[in-house]
Amino acid sequence: MESQTDNMAILERTISAPASIGVVGMLRTLIGRWWVAFALSSVCVVSGHLMIKAGLNAVPKLVEASLAARILHVLTQPEVLIGLLVYLFGTACWMIAVSQKEISFLYPLSSVNYVLVVVASAMLFAEAIPVRRAAGVLLIVAGMFLLNRKSRSLA
Amino acid sequence: MNAKLMIWLSVILSAVAQLLLKQGLNQVRGRNGAGSSPMALIFAVATQVWVWLWGACFVFATALWLLGLQKLDLSYAYPLLSVGYILVNVLSAIFFNERVDRMRWIAVAVISVGVVLIAGS
DSSP: OOOHHHHHHHHHHHHHOGGGOSHHHHHHHHHTSHHHHHHHHHHHHHHHHHHHHHHHHHSOOOSSSOHHHHHHHHHTSHHHHHHHHHHHHHHHHHHHHHHHSOHHHHHHHHTHHHHHHHHHHHHHSOOOOOHHHHHHHHHHHHHHHHHTSSOTTOO | OOHHHHHHHHHHHHHHHHHHHHHHHHHHHHHSOTTOOHHHHHHHHHTOHHHHHHHHHHHHHHHHHHHHHTTSOHHHHGGGGGHHHHHHHHHHHHHSOOOOOHHHHHHHHHHHHHHHHHHTO
């Protein structure tokens, strides 16, 4: 995808800047490419939501409790908390991706998240996917591709 | 409160939160020129009422999401987040007078049909 000269330029920047030597520097250089930031955001947003759901499935439901008590109860579930953090990190990666590439290009691509979450829910949590739900997801994906056609000049 | 109602409220609150943040940042940009220092900008953002409202909406939306999702399928709740695209387009056309062209209204209609299908699934 990247040309050879781009790779060389990135390599040179990594080597010449003292602050970016080492693993941290390599990561910083990597996340500076829109597709790395975008892929990372998708992976984290999707896996974050899956972890949250896994945590919620594992925690016993409080029946006779106040709203606040029930919220605290689910938030003390480690999987839920870690899932939330992973999701927030994914959102940060999304913002990095958006700062490198037009949002009108990235929005339709991000609809892959809906497909991934639905497929993973069926596989991991044995959720049944009715035809209506699958059709709805496909329409949403189509709609997101339409959303940013011919709107590029509008902010 | 019914779990489906919680998920719907959460999704609507998230969309409203985005508009509140946009309103807050618009005002910050209006009052602070390009020459403002980063510290002044951070201070301006952190002391904005709209930004605080955004934070409150965000916290409420997350709490409602967690409680609702406890009882519902993730494959049902997650795609409903796309209601945000519908609301942001409609509300920013109304409140920010942003131009929404025909293609975008068609897209909003297609997404709406998708959401209705999922809601009935």
